[in-house]
Amino acid sequence: MEQIRNIKIIGGIDKSGKHENIKCFDIAQGEIIGIVGPTGSGKSQLIADIEQLSQKDSSTRRQILINGEIPSSELRNNPRQKLVAQLSQNMNFLADMNVKDFLLLHAQCRGKSMKNIDKIIYMANQLTGEPIKPKDNLTILSGGQTRALMVADVAVISESPIVLIDEIENAGIKKHEALELLSGYNKIILIVTHDPVMALSAQKRIIMKNGGMTAVIDASPEEKTISSQLSKVDQTMLKLREMIRNGQHIEEKDINQIFLKPTVNNKMATLIHH
């Protein structure tokens, strides 16, 4: 597959038939873009336009260019050239095989090195509190383990240059780290989310309203700091969850990592303390 360096979204019309505010939006390899907006505002439709490489032929009349050009019909229609890998809350592995065998099979199908398998399991284990073992059966993995393994698998083995993450707010994984891992593999990442940790991890976020892209907001330096603070809160919640699951008692020191670190400013500190 040709290397996808960037995609361009050329704006179309919203649900009222008016031109979208955003006429043109470029996304480069390695960028993380959030898509936010109320229910029914057209977030999934925007993703569908990208996935189908719409050429003014969907309800939104948007056009998607790849590397600045109209994509070939091969790229649009051949399922083997699928551009978008999707990760969502409700996805589960169905195959009755163990983690290592599955990864070996997937790597083999994609013509990827089989030497990376242990690395993928290691990466997945950095994202989840509950260690995944190579001999674990896929079907017994918990929700968090499943999502963590999918993220590592998509990052290393899958060839899809675009990764769509659809509302994995309660995935039970370190979301911030998961996004960093994927963007490190130069994927274009689009996240539909209502979760501040995820939304603020994105460099930019597209604001949807009434079926149209109304604005694009660049994450401010302050928001980036808030994002890493929230990520620590997130990790502490994951840790507490694991401890409770394992029948342990929670002590004040277990939540100190949220409170002890200097916060963005006093306002943020007050917010967390209360």
Ligand SMILES: Nc1ncnc2c1ncn2[C@@H]1O[C@H](COP(=O)(O)OP(=O)(O)OP(=O)(O)O)[C@@H](O)[C@H]1O
């Ligand atoms: N520009 C548009 N023109 C016409 N119809 C549109 C447009 N954008 C979205 N729609 C339609 O509006 C409906 C709601 O959009 P969509 O499902 O994308 O919203 P959403 O923001 O993903 O909602 P939710 O948060 O509930 O998942 C869909 O049927 C979609 O096809």
